[in-house]
Amino acid sequence: MTAAADVSRVAQPQLATLRLIGTGCIALGVFLSGFVIDEPAPYELWLALLIGVWFVLGLKISRSVAPLLVLFVTFNVGGMLSLTQMRDLADGPIYSAVSTFLALSAVFYAAIIGDNEKRLTLIFNAWVIAAIITASLGILGYFHAFPGAEAFTRYDRAMGVFQDPNVFGPYLVAPALFLLHGSLIGNFRKAPLRAAGLAILLFGIFLSFSRAAWALFAFSAIALVFFMLLKHRSNAFRLRIMALSLAAVILAFVGLIVALQFHQVSDLFSTRTQLVQDYDGGHLGRFERHRLGFMLSMERPLGIGPLVFSTLFREDEHNIWLKSLTTYGWLGFFCWVSVIVWTIYIGFRNVLKDRPWQPFLLVAWITILGHVGIGNVIDTDHWRHLYMLIGIVWGCGALEHRRSARLRAGA
Template sequence: MNMTLTTSEARMPYQKMLPLVFATSFFVFVEPAPFDLLACLLMVFAFFPYLKSSNIPLKSFTVWSVIFTLLQILTLPPSIDVGQGIKYLAITVYLNVFGLLLAAYIGRFGTKVIDCIMWGMYAGAAITAVVLLTTKVGVTGGLADIVLANDYTRMRGFFKDPNVFGPALIPVFIYGWMSFQQKSSYRMIHMTMALVAAILIILTLSRGAWVTFLGAAVLYYGLTLWSSNIRKFFSSMIMVTIGTVLMIPLMWAALDAADVKEIFEDRLTLQSYDEERFYIHHMLAEASLDNAYGHGPGQSNVHIRTYYTNVKEADAAHNTYLRVAFEQGWLGILAYMIFVIATAWVGLKACLNKNAVTPYAIMSLSIFAASVVSGLTVDTLHWRHFWIEVAFIWGIYALSFRQKSE
């Protein structure tokens, strides 16, 4: 079945560049990452021309982007560290604009854009998996300081933090699962990548990634069950289950078997830094209530380092919503929550439209909703894959809106 719904038969420009660019999204241990430089080129030459012909949904996205940016600019003057504020503002604007322009591109050329992106992410995830495996067995031991966390038990790939690497793999898992169910070409590749992603998520030993992964999988399962042929769905689930069981030995071998139980038991208990994180959450919430106008973009980390000197391990907000409330004030958190709710709403509306793009809408909403929940324990505003998920939802909705109006 052809799963791609496009608005015209026009050739998609820069199609071959998309997989390459998004493969680099798994190599972000330096800033700016190669992905950021390539993404800027895509925005200028490939994505931007299609924003001019965007429809009502993307115009709404544009208006929100302008408002949120203005709110950040207005909070710059009281910043403790203006340089940090400008840097943080620039990154937020870049990711926001990237999400908007990618959504416009998807709205114009359909889900084949998502397919190209996900095949690129497949490549990035596969390369990372090979490097992690060879590092664990000692072949590429020189990369251990890069791809393994400080204790050498948690995998972070070419990310700075296992708590970011894990959630970045969730789109790979859900897309692989979706494509396998749809009996598309290369079914075994899709199933293999889904299983590889699942194993790597587990091996990050990130509790946040585990919860996000479970939430995305359950939501995807429920939405798909609701919208699909039940017999076909359960037959594919049986195949995925069998494949998972067969892949367990590989996951087991990736860790020292003697330490597996101890490692997982340790990760499932409260860590020394958890109490500090709860303390920071409490203090940022109080500070947000005391200052309705905000302390400035990027200032939460500065505030923590300056005033909470008793904190030793937790040096960031680790909560997207408290961070936005603290930095952009009451209007900022209101604007952000409106955007999150609106994104979830348009994603749900796209899921309700029973057509060829419904599986893509379900996939996008599932991973986005999981990231929204993940925002309670980690800062997601500067996650590249978070804005990719946002772009998927708004792009699919814009595509559906365009189809209805034509």
Template sequence: MTVFCNQLINTRTFFFICLILVWLSSVYISSISLTADPRVVFEMFALTSVAFIGITSCLVATDWTERELRIFVDVYILSNVIAAVIGVLGFVAHNPDLTWADRPRAFLDDPDMFGVFLVPGILGSLFMIAEKRRRILFSAALLLLSVAVFLSFSRAAIVSAALWSGIYLGILNRHQLLRATLSSLAFLVPLVVVVLLFAVLNDTVSHMLSGRFTVAEEYDLGHFGRYNRYLLAIPMILDHPFGIGLLQIENYFPEPIHNVWIACFLYFGWIGGLAWTLLLILSGMQAWNTWKQSRNGLCLMIFFGWLSIISCSMLHEGERWRFMWLLTGVLWGLNPRNFVAIPRPAHESRRIIAARKPAGRATPIVS
């Protein structure tokens, strides 16, 4: 975005940037009258920064080939492993700076954000194992990330990890489903053993096992519960076409709306909600077309990683998740032409075939 680089701008990236700027404009329009509150100013700055993470990652990924995308996935998995180690150690040590409500969060905002952050790393590890690249190393990473997601006790993250990993694993091994099933069962054995050890040695785990794994917690039910707040938000959305603004939800409900799609309509108005809806639909279409044209497994892995995050954001305040914007930008930036093998000219293919023939035989001369 500067005059010092030869940045590639195509129709797709230009439209993505415009869509993000429209969404950001709705954030400012809805909250500009509330800037006397320093918390609102901070939230506006935070949302601006995460949105520009998406724009930057989109621009960076425009000229990526499989090599650069593979490096990105490796680094993402490494960052997940570092976060998982910090979170698990903080959980074991009961470190208040690394936990929230006795659940690990590492240096992220909360345990739910921590758990969702790790799910694309699980998908990336599955891809690397299927590609037979350092299988022992990535199997260890897969086990660590799975344990960390479980210890986050985020219902959305755990269900997302199980659902999308199962679908993705089935696609990766669609020609060897029986073998994939047996491998999955073999992986579950050490995972269950580790979880049981935590449950026996840590009172928090045993308590969470009995309380967290339910369809609805106490705060999900009731008139102002999470699920009923979705219904209560509908008349408020209709009455506030420009949105109620940032942090104003606390004047109406005891907790945030915990649904990024409804929140965009409620907080930022109809324009913000429509921009977000369009962003979700077009992101899915963009990811599908990229994979369909390239047939590259890494592109499919990015798509599933993005889906795992978006599905969780429907139960949380996901508009603040930096990694969600990161993967969204990468998803829009990937150019399928950079991942399609360039066919060799016919005369070059004949020359290669002729050169590969064994010595001693008559080899036709190819001009």
């Protein structure tokens, strides 16, 4: 036996051990995504280190993930070019650095999932745990359950360990869908535990008083049930899904009635359910800012720079398409639209295929569709969980590509 063979025998177990530790570190990274109070957050710092270590250990970008890397790098080149349009850089470079990191995080998730499908379970389980903890803190904060609990609220709305209730609410949707999916088709013995977790997440979404989060969950839950009924051909199984879905709706309605018995809940609920708020219409309201912003963007191909829009029009863009134009220029806008369209296409092609990763793809893809909708009234370019969802869909696409290649090689 040669010396090289001896080294190989030693190196392989060591490398496997390192990758196992790295997988545990991924779970920690996903867990930290639920605790974002400021930028850069611990999530960024931890994942930046993790991405570097993983690529040193040999993680590769497959051909099916490479287009995502190219598009996101170009997207952020547009963002860097927009910095040249700023008179005062202020926080612009930090904003661009976070944007670049988040883009790379999507590529990282796609690569590690394409490398090993079992990491999907790890990612979603860590996400569920983080979501339940941050939702619980938001709920306790809303009801001032302990001294200092108001730190987990803003404007009398639950926000957990986030900067904004409008990010906190949507963050909880994907893990809520994952638990809902497991409750509908999983083992009945685990149903009470899943139902308890789902109840906490739904209450957290409700108390965020984010209309975007409410609409996102309602759309996503209906779409999830629809695609599950479409995929499963057994009438008995379809009846089970419909019966459990109806039971979930009834329980949610009962929970809503109970919550509305609290005056602080019912008053804010009646205000937030108005379709158009004071800050939506009127002079320089949300919708007028959208119109003026798009007109301005047609004259500024390189954009106007990060965080500049609010200095011109009192508030941020609150529209991801406009945000991509103002902050990343025409180049960034083209790349963002391309990423979203390509991601939707990958999911559409594979979402009904009978694969071990199909439930994860279904949850991620549906949630992204919902984010595309709410992106018309809110900025999502720095939502960490959105990049994670994009990475999950592309990672599942990479798994499908690898499976097809194996089948062709075996033919």
